[in-house]
Amino acid sequence: MKIKVFNKEEPLENILASIRNDGALIIKDLISESKVKKIKLELEPYLNSSKSGQSEFSGFNTKRIGALIARSPEIRDLATNNLIKQVLDAFLGPYCDDYQINLTQAVSIGPGEKAQILHRDRGMYGGYIPRKIEPLLGCVWAITEFTKENGATQVVPTSHTWDKSREPLLEEIAYAEMKPGSVFLYTGTVLHGGGVNLTESARLGAFIHYSLSWLRQQENQYLSCPTEIAKTLDPELRSLMGYSRAGYVLGYFSSPDEKDDLELVSPEELFGEKSKYDNFVSPKELVDGSS
Numbered sequence: 001m002k003i004k005v006f007n008k009e010e011p012l013e014n015i016l017a018s019i020r021n022d023g024a025l026i027i028k029d030l031i032s033e034s035k036v037k038k039i040k041l042e043l044e045p046y047l048n049s050s051k052s053g054q055s056e057f058s059g060f061n062t063k064r065i066g067a068l069i070a071r072s073p074e075i076r077d078l079a080t081n082n083l084i085k086q087v088l089d090a091f092l093g094p095y096c097d098d099y100q101i102n103l104t105q106a107v108s109i110g111p112g113e114k115a116q117i118l119h120r121d122r123g124m125y126g127g128y129i130p131r132k133i134e135p136l137l138g139c140v141w142a143i144t145e146f147t148k149e150n151g152a153t154q155v156v157p158t159s160h161t162w163d164k165s166r167e168p169l170l171e172e173i174a175y176a177e178m179k180p181g182s183v184f185l186y187t188g189t190v191l192h193g194g195g196v197n198l199t200e201s202a203r204l205g206a207f208i209h210y211s212l213s214w215l216r217q218q219e220n221q222y223l224s225c226p227t228e229i230a231k232t233l234d235p236e237l238r239s240l241m242g243y244s245r246a247g248y249v250l251g252y253f254s255s256p257d258e259k260d261d262l263e264l265v266s267p268e269e270l271f272g273e274k275s276k277y278d279n280f281v282s283p284k285e286l287v288d289g290s291s
């Protein structure tokens, strides 16, 4: 099977049809080569000082680092890319009032790495979410080239519609082969996994995953990017990271310091902003909105 590859000028409805039908797609050249080089330079010190994985799932020859928003200023505008947001609005929008960043992770698959077991990322929620709800969309930004030989993500198009017990045939597995600056999008339900790396150099991808904002985030954004850094960020990005109220009550806080006079308020107040939900829900809407 093959993954569909689109230019960034492709009409949105074709991109959406492909994510809905196949569960995965590639958008070519969404960021420039010079931007990719800058991201690589920002990530390198952290990758150089990190150890390889300690489990079969993480990969014994694979390095993973998080906190990409805090560590890589060049990555920040990838998280709020307009085209990606349009896809998220249409794809996750039906299941939530808002979506959020679920994780940021650079994955460097080193020489000699074996193929990762094919899995559905929604598995982290332990089967509590019915299939009719799609909880996640993953974006993998290629920082090096992705080839079948160097560990390009394996993905099984259409497997998001399969029964959980169905296993793919070899010829049903596709590979997210792409040049640096392209991005691979895949749903939380499609089968995928890191590829085998038979080459002498590492395959590097910057993962930004999004989830429904009523779900627990996989990477704790408040610890990975504490308030001192968050206050320097673009408000839209900060809100996507979870420094925002999600709906009527989710995510409010009180300051532990009584001098602050912040009691049951939206995180936005920390940064002198208002939550879009401040005047949003009438008592009737609240009652009607329950499932």
Ligand SMILES: O=C(O)CCC(=O)C(=O)O
Residues within 6 Å of the ligand: 107, 109, 116, 121, 151, 152, 153, 154, 192, 193, 194, 195, 205
């Ligand atoms: O590195 C990759 O291409 C995929 C990694 C992955 O799917 C995971 O770690 O959950």
Ligand SMILES: [Fe+2]
Residues within 6 Å of the ligand: 119, 120, 121, 192, 193
């Ligand atoms: Fe995965």
